[in-house]
Amino acid sequence: MKNAIFYFIIFPFLGFINAIKNYRSSWAKPTMIAFVAFFGMSMVKSDSVDSARYVHNLESMYASNKSFDNIKNSFYSEEDGQLDIYVAVVTYVFSFFTNNGNILYLFYGLVFGYFYVNNIGLVLNQSKGKLAWEQILLLIAFSFVVGFWTLNAVRMWTAAHVFFYGAFLYLYQNKKKGILIASCSFLIHFSFILPVALLIAYSLVRLNFRILYLFYIASFFIVELNIDFIRSALESNLPDFMLPKVKTYFNDDYLEGYEEASVAVNWYVLYYKKILTYFTVIFISILFFKSSPSAQARKLLGFTLLFLSVANVLSLLPSGGRYLNVAFLFSLAVSFIIVSNSKELLIAKGVKWLSPMLILFCIISVRLSFDYFNITTLTNPLVVMFTNINTPLIDLFK
Secondary structure, three states, X not given: OHHHHHHHHHOXXXXXXXXXXOOOOOOHHHXXXXXXXXXXXHOOOOOOOOHHHHHHHHHHHHHHOOOHHHHHHHEOOOOOOEXXXXXXXXXXXXXXXXXXXXXXXXXXXXXXXXXXXXXXXXXXOOOOOOOOHHHHHHHHHHHHHOOHHHHHHHHHHHHHXXXXXHHHHHHOOOOOHHHHHHHOHHHHOHHHHHHHHHHHXXXXXXXXXXXXXXXXXXXOOOOOOOHHHHHHHHHHHOOHHHHHHHHHHHOHHHHHHHHHHHHHOOHHHHHHHHHHHHHHHHHHHHHHHHOOOOHHHHHHHHHHHHHHHHHHHHOOOOOOOHHHHHHHHHHHHHHHHHHHHOOOHHHHHHHHHHHHHHHHHHHHHHHHHOOOOEHHHHOOXXXXXXXXXXXXXXXXXX
């Protein structure tokens, strides 16, 4: 713990690098969590990114002196449509003593970092001894799917790691508290009501992972969804307090803007997730024909296939592709576990053959992270507190 505090005060990034090198040391985990907290404090918060909106909300709440009753009454109301309790409550608490977005995001980073680092630990602990390079590559890909730089969109991706943490405890370690922890993700981002429902349904009706593999393959043959039908069905069946979100995500302006944004992005943003899709379908097919996983791994693999199937279909909807990132957490975790514990040569060779896909995915992920890395992330909290710099690291390379 002393190491973590020392590095956090003096040079958090160096502590992060040293913690990676000494990943099995007792001080590595708190040092990495401290760095993610510092990253939240120092990250880019310009007007062009989501974090600016959360900072603006803090500043507005600090200036307006809203009562907690106002905040509480906005939850699940038809008028306000406030479904995400976590950010609203945290912002309200912090507005009592600061309007500084860096302090707010220090806390967000601490919470995100706790689950992010512990999720990596949960997966890593399923291996023994020194890691082979195939395992290292899978673990890096796992840590990059929802990397700490996604803290910019704090609700969605904090919820993703909370959900994975709880679901892994329940599915792989048979800890019933895992369902409760996973269910808390809905309080962070309303959209996690679907993954939580899938987890509960899977726990009640267990299907063989080989049957679920066929569902997964079949999901690739669904190429179009009727948006108007889905919008009408949701508006007819969802509770009134969720209707504002339906109208937001399914109105014509949003759909048109989403389509235009998809066309405008760079090629690597458009295709780097597809790289993981190709890796996943090929590698899981190898597992289907060649693997005999343990009962725990089969349980985790079964849910992974169910989640991937649903996420594939939902990716056809605006913003639905975000579910794929969460599903990839599970697919890469179960791939790492099976590779670490299988003696089947074809499984290890499969990772070698497919490694260029994972390497390309990791390279693109690092490039995307540079949009949120502030140059002050390479300094320390004192520099961040007494400066107001919002310069993405990528600007140094342009």
